[in-house]
Amino acid sequence: MNKTAIYVRVSTQEQVMEGYSIGAQTEKLKSYCSIKDWTIYDIYTDGGFSGSNMERPGLTKLIHDVRQNKINNVLVYKLDRLSRSQKDTLYLIEDVFLKHHVNFVSINENFDTSSPFGRAMIGILSVFAQLEREQIKERSHMGRVERAKEGYFHGGGFIPIGYDYVGGVLIINEYEAMQVRKVFKLFLNDTPIDRIQKTMNSKYTYKSGNWGSHSVVRNVITNNLYIGKVSFGGKSYDGKHQPIIDEEVFNEANKRYAARSNIKGKSNPFKSKHLLTGLLYCGNCGARYFAKGNYSGRGENKRYYPYYTCYSRAKTNKKLVVDPTCKNTSFPVVKLEPIIIEEIKKLAFDPSRINEIKGQVPKKENDQPVIESRIAELDKQISRMLDLYQNNNMPFEQITARIEQLNDEKESLTDELNNLDINQPTITIDQAAELLSRASDILDNGSVDERRKLIHSLIDRITIYDTDFEIQWSFT
Structure with a gap:
């Protein structure tokens, strides 16, 4: 019996732009199997997942079944459905499929690995698949650079406090602009940042959240967007939008900020390199998680390996230790961050799940x-x-x-x-849908800051339970 595995993958953008819907791929692959008189062993589906890496549940299950010798053929609609990475494509074909005597067939290119010619063409086409991906990324980046040079804010999932984003242009939101001016006034009156945060959080909210974090205050003080500039790729350009803060006020505030932080001319030390910092909590003791790391190897092979761990377990800050006996799991940064990113991409692929998630959250008693x-x-x-x-x-x-x-x-x-917690959402369903419409592009091509802002806008809290986790979305 010729047992065949059908593998289908689509990202949100590809489904809209190129018509590679899950249903369309599946029907064509089923018809091919019928013509070949092949028995379909299973259909492995990855909806809303990028082809740039192999962290996909459907692909993971497919690889497992191949290694268990359950399959004779792997069938895809097009080569780049398997992967857009040359390295990953050749690894899957040579080290997974062929190693276990499984043929790989792509119906769009009309060849399979059962022939030497097919194996040679796989290598050639995988090169072009990766080239196409790099070109798309480069064109996207160039377009955003040109937009910044013309003075337009690049958009994305995060709209700055003080502005509305209308028709691709930043328009001053007077209520929020008042809040921005208030922050600068308090700061120049030598008010500490933590007190500014508490003052703002007790009085004001803005369109996508509240002043619940010190980083929100810091980002306002240091963002030259408020003096009419647009920044992208480490460079600033004159913006089309109206400034909220006078340039002299902004420069004086940043001069004092640099002096307070003792980092004049350097980058902000409070800006984490990790995407989930500030969102993670221990499901065992309730303490926060934070990122730390260890060095491994020597000389040129010495590498830094960061991971998220519970403050109670690490005991690096006594004030943040809740239970000194806590042994909750520590997660490598390179493992946990892609998992959370893929959870967001799943929502972006199927926005209707927003309402399902909101309906699953039990309402707290409201006093x-x-x-x-x-x-x-x-x-x-x-x-x-x-x-x-x-x-x-x-x-x-x-x-x-x-x-x-x-x-x-x-x-x-x-x-x-x-102090009452009445389980109010941080953002509305419509705001969440708007953020998710740009999520895939930002998560794949955005800077660390852009990706972090998107994740923190969509997620209020992530609770770690041993090897499992629970996401508290901002719209629930």
């Missing part, structure tokens, strides 16, 4: 209406006590004692209300 009602009742009681005092219907001592008691209860309830 806000009860507390607000009690505070309103206390205000009425205080008002009545003041009326009694004005009408001389009650002794002054009794009135003041009662008002103090009512005020104490009101202050306690107000503090409770301010």
Whole structure:
């Protein structure tokens, strides 16, 4: 029996631009098997996954079944469905398929590896598949550079605080621009960044979130977008948009920022090189995860291997240790980050899952209406006590004692209300859909900063449970 594995892959962009839908590929491959009288062993599907690496669930299962000698043929619609990397393509064909006596067939190119000519053509075409990928990436990068030179913000998943992105142009959002000016004013009045963050977070929100992190404040202070500039690839250009901050104010603020950080002329030391810093929490003890690493090897072979680990387990900062006995799993950065990226790409491929995820999250009991009602009742009681005092219907001592008691209860309830977690989403469903529409391009081609901003906009928290994890999305 000629047992055949059908493998289909599509990324969101390819499905829209080139028509490589999962259904279209599958039907053509089934018809080919019928003509050849091949038995379909299984259909392996990777929807919304890039062909630039092999971290794909469908491909992983296919490789496992090949190595278990369950398959005679692997059938794809087109060579680049298997991979867009020359190295990965040749590895799969020579070291996985042929090694286990499995033929590889691509119907679009009309050849298979059962013949010497087919094996030679595989190598040649895989070179062109990778060349095409590199050219697409280069054209995309060049287009964004030219757009920046013309003064246009490059767009992407993150729209800066203070602006709306309308028709490819930044337009000042007056309410948010007021917040940006407030940050600069506080900073130039020598207010510490952590106090600025708390002040802003207690009073304001912006379109895609709140001032819940010190990094939001730092990014505002150091972003020359606010003086009418556009930056891309480490270079700045005059922007088409209107500035929010006077250039002298911006320069003075950044001069003080550099002095505070003791990094004049250098990059921001608070800017992490890792994409998930600030999002990870331990499901065992509740402490934060952070990135650290070890060096391995000697001389030219010495390499740095970073990994995410629980503060309680690492014990590098006593203030952040929750349970010194915690032994929760540490994840290599190169392993965990691609997993989270692929979770985002799955959503980008099928945005309808946003509503499913939102519906799966249990709503927390909301005490806000009860507390607000009690505070309103206390205000009425205080008002009545003041009326009694004005009408001389009650002794002054009794009135003041009662008002103090009512005020104490009101202050306690107000503090409770301010700290109440009512499970409100950070961004709306529409905002999430807008971010996801650009996610694949940013995650594949964006800078570290752009990728981090996108991930942090979509995800509020990732909880690590041994070898598993749970994502708290921003829209739930």
